[in-house]
Amino acid sequence: MVAEIYFAIRHERGVSVKGRTLLARTWPHPSVDDPALVNLFHMLRRWCTPERPYSLLHVSAGGASFAKRTDREGYFEIDLPLDAVESNELLIELPESEVSKPTTWPIDCPANHPDVVILSDVDDTVLVTHAGKILRMIATTLLGNALTRQLFPGVTTLYRHLRQGPVPEKGHLNSMAYVTSSPYNLHGLLSHVFELNGLPLGPFFMTDWGLDEDKWLKRSHRDHKLGAIRQILSWYPDKPAIFFGDTSQHDVPIYVEAALAHPDRIAMILIHRVSSGKRLALLEGEAAKLVGRPTAIHFFTTYAEAAELLAAAGWISGTQRDEVINDSLPSV
Numbered sequence: 001m002v003a004e005i006y007f008a009i010r011h012e013r014g015v016s017v018k019g020r021t022l023l024a025r026t027w028p029h030p031s032v033d034d035p036a037l038v039n040l041f042h043m044l045r046r047w048c049t050p051e052r053p054y055s056l057l058h059v060s061a062g063g064a065s066f067a068k069r070t071d072r073e074g075y076f077e078i079d080l081p082l083d084a085v086e087s088n089e090l091l092i093e094l095p096e097s098e099v100s101k102p103t104t105w106p107i108d109c110p111a112n113h114p115d116v117v118i119l120s121d122v123d124d125t126v127l128v129t130h131a132g133k134i135l136r137m138i139a140t141t142l143l144g145n146a147l148t149r150q151l152f153p154g155v156t157t158l159y160r161h162l163r164q165g166p167v168p169e170k171g172h173l174n175s176m177a178y179v180t181s182s183p184y185n186l187h188g189l190l191s192h193v194f195e196l197n198g199l200p201l202g203p204f205f206m207t208d209w210g211l212d213e214d215k216w217l218k219r220s221h222r223d224h225k226l227g228a229i230r231q232i233l234s235w236y237p238d239k240p241a242i243f244f245g246d247t248s249q250h251d252v253p254i255y256v257e258a259a260l261a262h263p264d265r266i267a268m269i270l271i272h273r274v275s276s277g278k279r280l281a282l283l284e285g286e287a288a289k290l291v292g293r294p295t296a297i298h299f300f301t302t303y304a305e306a307a308e309l310l311a312a313a314g315w316i317s318g319t320q321r322d323e324v325i326n327d328s329l330p331s332v
Contacts, residue, residue: 002021006020058095116165118175123182157324184208255297303324
């Protein structure tokens with residue numbers, strides 16, 4: 001049995017840890033030449049999660065140890081206060097297991113004197129997923145692997161610059177976080193995709209799918225995304241935020257709702273335009289609720305356009321903008 005850690009993030013209030021107790025598993029390295037059936041087999045393995053429910057954990061970071069019992073699906077969340085964090089590693093113990101040895105996990109510190117917090121959707125914002133076309137989305141998700149997933153041109157360069165800010169020489173690092181309706185079963189795959197493509201890493205706020213009395217397949221998109229927004233804002237209570245989303249699902253009304261609830265915190269909302277026609281007109285009408293409010297909301301088609309908007313607002317420099325524009329050009 002192992003405690004699979006989804007994130008262990010040091011922020012302004014302490015260290016937040018989320019994970020799941022599972023039967024230990026190993027995964028082969030993917031290849032771009034892997035057949036679709038091989039990818040499907042490994043994807044189904046990810047879905048068939050051998051969770052270990054109601055397991056007792058002891059978690060510490062060089063100071064006091066905190067005990068937590070996982071829920072019926074093996075999930076746990078622990079917040080360590082700053083005065084209990086004396087190490088850059090977590091020590092994770094499973095005292096009720098006779099064979100599971102204590103393990104360590106590095107504590108990530110994704111921010112250093114941040115000026116802004118960036119929260120980004122993943123599907124059809126960062127990754128080409130076709131979330132608005134259900135059959136194509138299923139094929140993309142189930143039949144590919146970490147080496148075959150496609151990113152939108154320019155997104156990696158833009159997110160790297162946003163993490164550094166307009167004056168990289170200052171050494172500031174802005175916090176990056178990602179939210180997706182995909183289940184935590186796919187956390188390892190998604191992390192691998194981000195690492196392979198050089199995207200700045202940060203906590204992934206994902207979902208738990210199942211057929212239980214408190215959910216039908218998964219928690220609602222709205223509740224999940226608003227919960228992630230509240231958590232990231234609480235980690236950095238004095239910092240403005242920039243949100244990225246797209247028009248394929250419900251990002252616009254959710255982000256507008258968050259901006260109206262936190263008018264002093266949400267500086268800018270950038271929406272990737274992947275829809276057209278009536279849906280786009282409906283979402284633009286929803287965005288109009290922010291007219292006259294302190295939150296700027298913009299729709300963009302390419303990340304070159306997004307870079308122009310961010311440079312005009314001072315969140316990236318002109319040189320950084322030009323790099324994004326160059327990387328957004330179609331390859332010849």
